[in-house]
Amino acid sequence: MTCFSCMFRRKRTSCQHHDQLNEDIPGIEGVNIYTYKELKIATDDFSAANKVGEGGFGSVYRGMLKDGTVVAIKVLSSESKQGVGEFLTEIKVISGIIHENLVKLYGCCAEEPHRILVYNYLENNSISQTLLGSNRGNIQFNWRARVKICIGVARGLAFLHEEVHPHVLHRDIKASNILLDKDLTPKISDFGLAKLLPSNVTHVSTRVAGTLGYLAPEYATRGQVTKKSDVYSYGVLLLEIVTGRCNTNTRLPFEDRFLLERTWAIYEHGDLKHIIDSSLTDDLDAEEACRFLKVGLLCTQDAMKLRPSMSTVIMMLTGEKDVDLEKITKPGIISNFMDLKVGSKKKADQTNRSLIISSILENSPLSSENTTSASMTFTAISE
Structure with a gap:
């Protein structure tokens, strides 16, 4: 032995x-x-x-x-x-x-x-349990703290995508994978773990690594994984941090359940300030917060090629690049594939996915964080 x-x-x-x-x-x-x-x-x-x-x-x-x-x-x-x-x-x-x-x-x-x-071990747990959950305790998530978290996560993800060789795709960026130290510096967890689960690079038929609500449309429906899939997930996270609410909340009226869909609707009406977390008061920079929301929408656009790289995201967040010069197109929202708009897949596969997603949402009253183990199978994983 x-x-x-x-x-x-x-x-x-x-x-x-x-x-x-x-x-x-x-x-x-x-x-x-x-x-x-x-x-x-x-x-x-x-x-x-x-x-x-x-x-x-x-x-x-x-x-x-x-x-x-x-x-x-x-x-x-x-x-x-x-x-x-x-x-x-x-x-x-x-x-x-x-x-x-x-x-x-x-x-x-x-x-x-x-x-x-x-x-x-990180003292202040994850964003999902503190900022978005009921365990805030004495943590003050003022606007400056949220800016630090948003930019920090972007820098960590840009490092994985652009500086590490070979590049690392996270595949499960979400609030519960963003941990906070004593100074509220964000730390991305679970990076690189996808390779530790059984897989085959030429043909994959396994549970999707991501979490419903953060999944890019091409990942959720075709299993296609790229850096832009991570960018999409980051965009959803960015919206959560600015608004202070989970990406999915089935206790709300249907039109308000999905944060990305709601943010897009408000953006089209030109009134993004109304979705900023109302608990933000004294140090809130509303203009900066609206800029962050626009970046979130850019990251979640339906077409992968239109989403920015993470290094570009950082420049937009820090004001080095003007977000208002960018055209924002409609995001790939969860209702797209709940309505079976999943490309050329067979009808039976479409129905199965729809049933799975509906069942998951019914069993998740507040957040999509609980839907990590969605039993979806895919066959086209690519870099």
């Missing part, structure tokens, strides 16, 4: 298999590897009391390591079929991606059948 505790602990060199294992498995140097027992103790046996989140990639627990370090421990979906070597190679890549607006990966556990990631 392989000695995993020796294999993965760089400081432990007494095991006779250590040198050989380092040669056999590439990319483990520089990656902290934890035993399953360590993480089990750190989370009090992965108790429900320590569970702080759950999404398409797995469950997240708050834990404390032996040295007193508080960490976030993500237990990946058991669907992963990767071998230890392949898994560690991907982890090596992810751990090397470092940016102020990205969550830092400390290490992992790869004891069969477990695949677990260990991140730094």
Whole structure:
């Protein structure tokens, strides 16, 4: 039986298999590897009391390591079929991606059948639980704080898209994947995890990685994934941050349920100020907030080619590029594919998707955050 505790602990060199294992498995140097027992103790046996989140990639627990370090421990979906070597190679890549607006990966556990990631713990949780949820506590999300969050997320995503090589597509940008540190600096989580789930680059038939409400039309209906799919998701997030409401709320009248659709309608009437979060008062720059809403609409345009790159988004948000010079076309809104406007797919497939989406919405009274596990299958994933 392989000695995993020796294999993965760089400081432990007494095991006779250590040198050989380092040669056999590439990319483990520089990656902290934890035993399953360590993480089990750190989370009090992965108790429900320590569970702080759950999404398409797995469950997240708050834990404390032996040295007193508080960490976030993500237990990946058991669907992963990767071998230890392949898994560690991907982890090596992810751990090397470092940016102020990205969550830092400390290490992992790869004891069969477990695949677990260990991140730094962010004190102020996610935007979905604070800004958009009922757990704001004493956090003051004034306009300056929201500007910092919007621009920070854009910078982190631009880094993944344009500076990391090979480029990284996130595939699940949403409020619950934007974490906040003690200074409300945003940190994007879950980047690079799509490769840790079972897939085949030439033919994919698996659950969509994204979340209903943030999904670009081409991704939701054809499974086509590009940087512009991430841009679309960011645009929805941007609207959420400025308006202070979730992208989907089925408790509202039908015409107000979908934030993107509502924002577009208000934009057409030339009155964007009315959708800005009413809780924003003293430091609100209404003109800047309207500019951010316009950027959100540019990011969510139905045609992929019309959406800006993330570096262009940053210039628009910071005022380096004039948003008003850009023509904003109709966004790809959720009702487009709820009404079965999904291109050339077969009618049976259209009906199945419509039923799935309708069922999900009925079971999600407030936010699309709960719809991560939508059982849709696609076959055309592309860069």
